[in-house]
Every structure is written in C-alpha cells, then in structure tokens.
Amino acid sequence: MVLSQSSSANTTQELTIEGITEPTILAYFQTLNAGDFNATANLFANDGVMHPPFESGIVGPEAIVNYLNKEALGIEASPQQGIFETIEEDLIQFQVTGKAQTSWCGVNVLWQFVINQEREILYTKIKLLASPQELLKMQRN
Numbered sequence: 001m002v003l004s005q006s007s008s009a010n011t012t013q014e015l016t017i018e019g020i021t022e023p024t025i026l027a028y029f030q031t032l033n034a035g036d037f038n039a040t041a042n043l044f045a046n047d048g049v050m051h052p053p054f055e056s057g058i059v060g061p062e063a064i065v066n067y068l069n070k071e072a073l074g075i076e077a078s079p080q081q082g083i084f085e086t087i088e089e090d091l092i093q094f095q096v097t098g099k100a101q102t103s104w105c106g107v108n109v110l111w112q113f114v115i116n117q118e119r120e121i122l123y124t125k126i127k128l129l130a131s132p133q134e135l136l137k138m139q140r141n
Contacts, residue, residue, distance in 0.1 A: 041065035
C-alpha cells in the first residue's frame, strides 16, 4: 500500500491495494483514514450495511457516519492486498486484507465488501484476524 498524506487540504492521497482497482473500495479507505466519515458513509447505498467487529449491522449512511464518528476516530487502515469476484448479476464481492491501527492496538484485518452496479457499498464486514486471547483483550478496552 502506498498512502501519502499531509496536513494540507490541497494534498491528494494516493492509495494502491494489490489486486484492487475499484474506485469505491479505494475511496472507502482514503476517506476513512482522512477522518472524512461523511464521505465514507456516502459510499454506501441507502440500505447499505456495515458490520464492524463486536457490533450488529449498522444500516444506512446516517447511522454509519454516527457510528464512525463515535468509534473510528484516529483509526488508520492499511489495506495491503485484495481479490474480487462477481457473486450475482451486477454484484461484486471484494476481500481486502491488511492492518488497522488505533491508539490502543494494531491488528490484522479482513474487510469484505459487496458493491452494486451503481458502485455503492451494499455490505461490508470487518473481521479482526487475531487469536481469541487478543480479541478478548480488545473487547474489554
């Protein structure tokens, strides 16, 4: 992954994920890392669902932006590589692996996305790839 950021508002971010060129997926990580959670949530369809770790599904852009504003401040997602496949007519599933870093921990992550033909996110699930002991420690924090 290549991610260059600066505090200047005019700086463009360049993000590459090995195996993934879909602009919606790239924008998800760029906006998430920039803390622009409104833009992240706007990538979802009106009935799009986000399944974060330790949470039930969060439905719709408004609920997603509220969740991200509470839970994702300071998160740094470092997607590294991904694969994709067409799963139904006009639906594409993406799987991206990488790391996520918060102020209190870093962990390997699998992000799963399903996007529609309008390039909106219908579904994303964020899976932490950690041992049961590591997951218990994270859940307590």
